Amino acid sequence: MTGRADVAGTTGSVLIVGAGPTGLTLACDLARRGVGVRIVEKSPQLPRSSRAKGPNPRSLEVLEDLGVLERVLAAGSTPLVMRKYRDAVAVADADPYAAQRPTPAAPYDRGWLMAQWRLEEILRERLAEFGATVELDTEITSYEHRGHAGDGPDPDSGGRIVARTARGTYIEADYLVGCDGGHSTVRKLMGATFEGTTHAEQVMVNGDVELSGAEGLSRDHWHQWFDEDGAVMLCPIPGTERSWWYQAGPERAPDGTLLPPSREGCQRTLDRHARLDGVRVSDAALLSTYRVNVRMVDRYREGRALLAGDAAHVHPIAGGLGMNTGIQDAFNLGWKLAAVLTGQAGAALLDTYEEERLPVAAWTLDTSSKRLGDVLAAIREPGGGLDAGITEETTALGLGYRWSSLSRRTGGPDTGLRPGDRAPDAPCHATGTGTPTRLFDVFAGPHFTLLGFGAGATGALAAVAARTAGGVAVRTCAVDAGPGTGLADTGGHARAAYGVKGDALVLVRPDNHVALFTTADDSAGVLDYLRGLGR
Known part of the structure; x- marks a missing residue:
C-alpha cells in the first residue's frame, strides 16, 4: 500500500x-x-x-x-572555494577546508x-x-x-x-x-x-535562481559580495547548468518595512552589489524570507x-x-x-x-x-566571508553522549576515547584473504557490533554470538586476533583509534557510537548490557 x-x-x-x-x-x-x-x-x-x-x-x-x-x-x-568581493571587485579567495585531510579514523574531512x-x-x-x-x-x-x-x-x-x-x-x-x-x-x-528568541533584525532572502548571460561567472566558486549597505551571495547548484543558490539581505520600503522577495528584487540586489553586465535573473523559485530564530x-x-x-x-x-x-x-x-x-x-x-x-x-x-557572530564580524572586514562560520566542531564528528546512561565502562583500555563517543573508522584486512575492509563496513547495518581486540577476546566473542541468537542483533568481529580470524589491523589504525594496546572488548551501538569498553573475557558484561536495554 x-x-x-x-x-x-x-x-x-x-x-x-x-x-x-x-x-x-x-x-x-x-x-x-x-x-x-x-x-x-x-x-x-x-x-x-x-x-x-x-x-x-x-x-x-x-x-x-x-x-x-x-x-x-x-x-x-566537494565544497567550493569562496570568492569574496568588495565594491564588485574580487579581493580574496578562501578554502576553509584547505588544511584538512581524511584520516584512517575519519574518512570524510569535509x-x-x-x-x-x-x-x-x-x-x-x-x-x-x-x-x-x-x-x-x-x-x-x-x-x-x-x-x-x-x-x-x-x-x-x-x-x-x-x-x-x-x-x-x-x-x-x-x-x-x-x-x-x-x-x-x-x-x-x-x-x-x-x-527562545527571534532576531527580527537578522533577516535574509533565500532561494534558487536561474541566471542567463552568466557564462563568465565561474561555477567553481561560491561568490560573496559584501558592501557597507548590504550583501548578495551566489553558489552554483551541483548537477545543474544555470541554477544558483541565492542569499542576500532583504529589500526594504522607504518606511523600513520588508518588501516581499521577488525575481525583480533579486535582480536589483545583484545589480547593486555584483554589477555583472548582462547577467539576468531569469527565474527565481521558492524565494523565502528567513529570520534568525x-x-x-x-x-x-x-x-x-x-x-x-x-x-x-x-x-x-x-x-x-x-x-x-x-x-x-x-x-x-x-x-x-x-x-x-x-x-x-x-x-x-x-x-x-x-x-x-x-x-x-x-x-x-x-x-x-x-558561528553567526563570527560571520557577521568577518564580513565587516575586507576579505571576510562565510568561511568564518566553518570550524572543526561543525563537522559534528566530535559530538557524543558520554553523559548517557547507555555509555558504560567496566574495565578495558583507559584512553581518550570514551563510551558515548563516535566510533572511529579504521582500514584493516581480512585475515586469510588479505581483502581490504574498514570498520565502517563491519558496523554498517541494523545491529550492534562487538569488536574483540587480541586473541584473548575470541572466547568472549563466541559466547556473545551464541547467546544473543534470536535476541539483540550483534555482529562479532575479531581484530588482531591471529591468522584466519576476523580482521588484521595491518597498520595499527584500529588499535590507535580505540586506544587498545592489549586485549579488550568494545561494543558499538547501531548508530555507531561506543556503548561499552570492557575486558577481553567479559562476555557476561556485554550480555548484561544488551539484555538490560530499556529495562
Whole structure:
C-alpha cells in the first residue's frame, strides 16, 4: 500500500509526519530494520528546498550506513572555494577546508555540496527499495493515545496512537514522530514549549535562481559580495547548468518595512552589489524570507509521540548544522524505536533519545549562534566571508553522549576515547584473504557490533554470538586476533583509534557510537548490557 513498508517480516509501525531529510532518514532506518513505516507530507507536491547545502562529515557517515553514499557523492561536489568581493571587485579567495585531510579514523574531512531536494530524492529512492513511499497531501490535525498508553508505570505498555487527518480519516500506529519543521503541528499538539528568541533584525532572502548571460561567472566558486549597505551571495547548484543558490539581505520600503522577495528584487540586489553586465535573473523559485530564530523544545517525547529535526530545534544557519542535526536525531532514534518494537529492548530505551539529543540541541543552538557572530564580524572586514562560520566542531564528528546512561565502562583500555563517543573508522584486512575492509563496513547495518581486540577476546566473542541468537542483533568481529580470524589491523589504525594496546572488548551501538569498553573475557558484561536495554 502506498506510504507503508508492508513487507514480509515487518514488526510494529511508526507514523512519520514530514518528508524532509529528517523524516526520510528515519523512515529508511526503520524500514531496513523491519519496522512498518508510514510517512506523510501535508504538501500536495514533493517539497523542493535548497536551503541546506548538503551533509556534513558526520551525516556522510550516516548516509554511508544507510547505503546511499555513492549516490550522494555522485549528485554533488566537494565544497567550493569562496570568492569574496568588495565594491564588485574580487579581493580574496578562501578554502576553509584547505588544511584538512581524511584520516584512517575519519574518512570524510569535509561536507558535500548538494541541493537538499536532491538529497531528498535519493532518500525517497532508498525508501522505495524497502517498499514505502511518501503520502502527499496528508495533513495531521490531531492525535490521541488509546488503550493502555499513559496508564500505570509504563506509558508504552499496550496501547496505540491514533492520528486524525485533515480529510477526516485516521491513521493508527505504535508511535508517531513529528519531523514537520519549525512550525511543527505535532509539537503544538504535544504541548511542548519552544522557548527562545527571534532576531527580527537578522533577516535574509533565500532561494534558487536561474541566471542567463552568466557564462563568465565561474561555477567553481561560491561568490560573496559584501558592501557597507548590504550583501548578495551566489553558489552554483551541483548537477545543474544555470541554477544558483541565492542569499542576500532583504529589500526594504522607504518606511523600513520588508518588501516581499521577488525575481525583480533579486535582480536589483545583484545589480547593486555584483554589477555583472548582462547577467539576468531569469527565474527565481521558492524565494523565502528567513529570520534568525534560536529556539528548542523542553522535551522530545510525550508517551508515544516524539519530535526530531527542526520540529525540536531551530537556530542560525551559520555552520550548516540545521539539516544535519535533524539527520543525526533520526539516526539516534531509529535503532531505539526498532529495538523496542521488535522486543529487543524495553520501552524505557526511548527515554535515552531525549537524554542524548536534548543536550546536543542546546549545543547546536549555542554553536551556530557563535558561528553567526563570527560571520557577521568577518564580513565587516575586507576579505571576510562565510568561511568564518566553518570550524572543526561543525563537522559534528566530535559530538557524543558520554553523559548517557547507555555509555558504560567496566574495565578495558583507559584512553581518550570514551563510551558515548563516535566510533572511529579504521582500514584493516581480512585475515586469510588479505581483502581490504574498514570498520565502517563491519558496523554498517541494523545491529550492534562487538569488536574483540587480541586473541584473548575470541572466547568472549563466541559466547556473545551464541547467546544473543534470536535476541539483540550483534555482529562479532575479531581484530588482531591471529591468522584466519576476523580482521588484521595491518597498520595499527584500529588499535590507535580505540586506544587498545592489549586485549579488550568494545561494543558499538547501531548508530555507531561506543556503548561499552570492557575486558577481553567479559562476555557476561556485554550480555548484561544488551539484555538490560530499556529495562
